[in-house]
Amino acid sequence: MEFTTVRTGVADTYSYQTTRNHSSDDCSLESPLMTIVSPILYSILFILSLSLNGLASWVFLRIPSKSNFIIYLKNIVVADIIMTLTFPFKILSDSNVASVGTRVFVCRVSSVLFYLTMYISIVFIGLISIDRCRKTMWPSAVTSQRRLLHRKLLSCFIWASLVALCLPNIILTSRTDTSGRFNCTGLKTQMGLVWHEVVILICQVIFWGNLIVVIICYVLISKELYKSYNRTRSQHAVSQGQQKKSSIQANIFLVLAVFIVCFVPYHFARVPYTNSQTRGQMFSCQEKLLLFLWKESTLWFSSLNAVLDPLIYFFLCKSFRKSLFNTLSISPGCCRDVRTDTGNIQRETSEKQNDLL
Template sequence: METNTTSPPFPGSHSFNNSTCSRDNLLKTVVFPVLYSFLFLLGLVLNSVAVWVFFRIPSKSHFIIYLKNIVVADVIMTFTFPFKVLSDSNMASTGLRIFVCRVSSVLFYLTMYISILFFGLISIDRCIKTLRPFRGTNAARLVRRKLLSGAIWTFLLVLCLPNVILTCKTPTSPYFKCGDLKTEAGLYWHQVVNHVCQVIFWGNLVTVIISYTLITKELYRSYSRSTGGTISRAPSGASTRKPHRAKRKMSANVFLVLAVFFVCFVPFHFARVPYTMSQTQGFLFDCKLKLFFFQLKESTLFLSSLNSVLDPLIYFFLCKSFRTTLFKALRLAPGTCSRLTGRGSEDTVSTI
């Protein structure tokens, strides 16, 4: 969410024509629209399967509750891609571009930050499961997690709604930017949203780093204990190293959440720092440098969009209920699950 009043509002619409430094180059009008088109088709398939599977899974753990919320966010984000494709490729009508400014781009960023918040909660949940693997749950805790999920959606919807309401001015040029549609109050609120979303990201980044630092330490201690003694021998004389290797593989799956978070969300938020400076302090940057930071921001924004197709990896490898339901629906042999995930009949703390 760029902070200056001349840049796209609740970041999303990137329409920009300037006789001296146009952003309408091959990257913006062809490359990214093609990439987002493929992303839309892939995301539509994967998230449709995820919705179909999760619809059959009861919310019996905190982890499943959080995953279901991410599925909803991913579905909404996926349906914003066609509007971005039409807008960036300059194929959209004026009315559709106004819709992108008012609604579509707002939904895109809304779902991004909802995902970031739930990634933080999942990291905390995985940390607790690793440190206290025998800690159970109960109906009261599940209700509290559902209320927390509802509060997150309500908070961000209320935060973003003024960006829709206050983007109501009529464009005076066919080459308008989203900021041109905002009232004075809308421009101010956009800056407020910008700062709040910065806090959300950096707060969750710290949460994720701390959680996975603790997880790593605990897994290392567990691995040290399991390999510290004399290797036992099976009756046939075979070593029991293989179960240890399987256990390490199982534990490694926990870090999928960390990997997806860093691949999707970290580059964009780091790239936004120089991009925002190039917009708010434009006199310090020449045309080519501004264009470079714009392209950098768009490239990392695409990485953020990849979240919608990478999340199903988390569902499959970390959620036992998801795998079981999926394989049962596909009528695959139970052993298929073990071969694909590296798990035996027992799950580690990384799965639910």
């Protein structure tokens, strides 16, 4: 897993590895899209993400880990901050101003951390969906200290497992590229290429498995809230209730929408692009270029997740909003619509939604 940036002795280009023994072909094209547009877009992401996640981390330091939801959100904040810190190296590499040493660091370390944190976020979003579904279906369930300890241990296990999965990508990217073109794939050993493909397939399973979980959970949440709304709706509040129901549905599907927009396009592009790296003889030069641009474009949307996650914290986490208002000395009354955006149709519906928030 890496950002593949290439440099020649005459001009900065993009090149692709054609065989497993690292032989190269003449496929190299300059790409203004990647050398100009990409650094600008990632620079914008870096500024926004650093600001928003810096604020989010400051707020979460003030919130005790008293629920599964908070524990999962704190793990996502850590993952987003680490991902954000990889953006400057991506910017330098894509703009072709990075030294060879920096480019090697991007291939061996920075890009691995980027993908590691991406899948950390994906897994914890899946766990958040399960937790929100459980709270909706069984709102009276009590979160004990023992259960919280188990969730903390689960979080450590997830981090350790994904680090172990990605670590060989650092260790096995140890060759010296003497081809005259700088290529991340060219730095991988023979075993590194094999492991690269294995990791991509495992990550695909992680993503699509979590996507199925997220969809199922939010369908169940939506149905339960809708049933609760129908049970408690009174005739004189029909018009008001219809307006509230729209807000309910919008918030329910916020996580699902972010998940799909940020991660689905990239995972459609990932497998064919990887094949163009490791089985280059099967692809023409033009196909390799198109796959590379497709992968890089969708990768930016995956990076966008680091900016959108703080919005999820704000809209879906009541403790986060309360702590944020206190930190900024803002009266919650000015954001009353946001605080009650999941409705006060009747007591039963409100209680279920408060469990979600």
